[in-house]
Amino acid sequence: xxxxxxxxxxxxxxxxxxxxxxxxxxxxxxxxxxxxxxxxxxxxxxxxxxxxxxxxxxxxxxxxxxxxxxxxxxxxxxxxxxxxxxxxxxxxxxxxxxxxxxxxxxxx
Amino acid sequence: xxxxxxxxxxxxxxxxxxxxxxxxxxxxxxxxxxxxxxxxxxxxxxxxxxxxxxxxxxxxxxxxxxxxxxxxxxxxxxxxxxxxxxxxxxxxxxxxxxxxxxxxxxxxxxxxxxxxxxxxxxxxxxxxxxxxxxxxxxxxxxxxxxxxxxxxxxxxxxxxxxxxxxxxxxxxxxxxxxxxxxxxxxxxxxxxxxxxxxxxxxxxxxxxxxxxxx
Numbered sequence: 386x387x388x389x390x391x392x393x394x395x396x397x398x399x400x401x402x403x404x405x406x407x408x409x410x411x412x413x414x415x416x417x418x419x420x421x422x423x424x425x426x427x428x429x430x431x432x433x434x435x436x437x438x439x440x441x442x443x444x445x446x447x448x449x450x451x452x453x454x455x456x457x458x459x460x461x462x463x464x465x466x467x468x469x470x471x472x473x474x475x476x477x478x479x480x481x482x483x484x485x486x487x488x489x490x491x492x493x
Numbered sequence: 494x495x496x497x498x499x500x501x502x503x504x505x506x507x508x509x510x511x512x513x514x515x516x517x518x519x520x521x522x523x524x525x526x527x528x529x530x531x532x533x534x535x536x537x538x539x540x541x542x543x544x545x546x547x548x549x550x551x552x553x554x555x556x557x558x559x560x561x562x563x564x565x566x567x568x569x570x571x572x573x574x575x576x577x578x579x580x581x582x583x584x585x586x587x588x589x590x591x592x593x594x595x596x597x598x599x600x601x602x603x604x605x606x607x608x609x610x611x612x613x614x615x616x617x618x619x620x621x622x623x624x625x626x627x628x629x630x631x632x633x634x635x636x637x638x639x640x641x642x643x644x645x646x647x648x649x650x651x652x653x654x655x656x657x658x659x660x661x662x663x664x665x666x667x668x669x670x671x672x673x674x675x676x677x678x679x680x681x682x683x684x685x686x687x688x689x690x691x692x693x694x695x696x697x698x699x700x701x702x703x704x705x706x707x
Contacts, residue, residue: 387584389634399575400559400626405605407580430584430599431637451648453588453597456641460633461549463556470545474538474640481534481647 387454390424392417393435397462406433414441421445429455435462436469497671501678509675513668520660527653530592534646541639548636551629558622565616574619577609584634594649596642599634 391401395410402408407429411417414437421442424432432455439446439459446457459470499505563571585600607623 386582387586388580389583395572396559397556399572400555400622402575402580403578403605403607403609403623404627404630405578405581405583406630430586430597431634433633433637450644453595453641453645454586456597456599456637458633458637458640461552461556463560467549470549471542474541474545474643477640477644477647478538481531481650 387430388428390429390432390455391434391460392420392424392432392438393460393462394437396464397435397460401433411438414438417442418445425449425455427454431456431458433458433460435460436465436467437462439469439473495667496674497667499671499675501675503679506672506675506679509668509672513665513672516660516665516668520657520665523653523657523660526592527650527657530594530646530650530653533592534643534650537639537643537646541636541643544632544636544639548629548632551625551632555622555625555629558618558625562616562619562622565618566614570614571619574610574615578605578607581605591642591646592649594642594645596645597638599638601631601634604630 388407389405390407390409391398392409392411394412398406398408398410409417409420409424411420417434417438418441425445425448434442434446434457436459439457449455449457459473461467461470497509499509559571566574581602583602583604585602587598587600588595589598590596604627607620607627610619
């Protein structure tokens with residue numbers, strides 16, 4: 386049994402609260418660093434972070450990358466440009482293959 | 494390649510041959526595992542790309558509805574309306590093994606029913622926004638599950654590749670070289686022995702010849 390957490394600016398996360406998600410609104414992306422210890426403790430199975438927040442906590446999230454939970458997943462925030470989640474995926478590909486070229490070629 | 498420091502005798506030679514065989518068998522197994530992991534990994538990637546694009550589009554759509562709601566009722570009123578709820582245990586987590594990598598499985602329970610705000614004062618579009626968000630939530634969890642699996646697979650692939658390389662480029666060559674080295678030293682000792690025997694035989698033959706002359 387676990388909860389789902391959403392961290393981000395209040396505009397992006399507010400809507401998740403009525404659905405039963407645990408929402409953490411941060412005024413500034415760096416404020417999320419202080420929340421991280423509670424979030425990675427095991428109470429939360431999935432932690433959704435908006436793109437600016439992920440950029441602020443990327444090093445903390447990397448430490449959780451080799452554990453099954455929590456699964457840190459990037460979602461777009463309201464008004465953020467996007468592409469961070471894709472970049473995170475590309476880093477995983479690069480880690481596995483040493484390059485990201487291979488997959489791109491295959492898709493085309 | 495660095496040789497292993499061992500005494501050059503038959504005992505060590507046999508031991509090293511056995512170690513070499515084990516290393517080669519291990520290398521083959523790991524290599525097979527690596528190939529299989531890679532196949533699994535690549536199969537998951539493009540599927541994940543599609544899902545992520547879909548989830549992001551749906552989320553942005555939902556954000557748009559919320560923006561309209563805010564414009565209609567006011568930022569403060571909407572914020573207040575959305576506050577009335579508590580976090581629930583929405584997930585059942587389990588683990589499964591993909592190629593002996595433990596990946597999580599998330600099973601979603603029923604989402605809380607949005608409510609607690611006045612239907613008279615809140616715009617209809619807020620309900621729609623929440624419905625959109627509720628619709629995308631299961632896909633978000635699926636995305637989280639898949640991305641986590643991909644990350645864990647990536648870590649395992651990296652580890653396996655290191656092991657394969659260490660065996661292929663360090664351990665196996667150094668064992669092979671040490672075996673060759675011992676073999677050469679043993680051969681050399683064998684030749685030394687042979688010449689000594691021939692020399693001894695000559696000396697004895699000469700002695701016997703001298704005794705016969707007397």
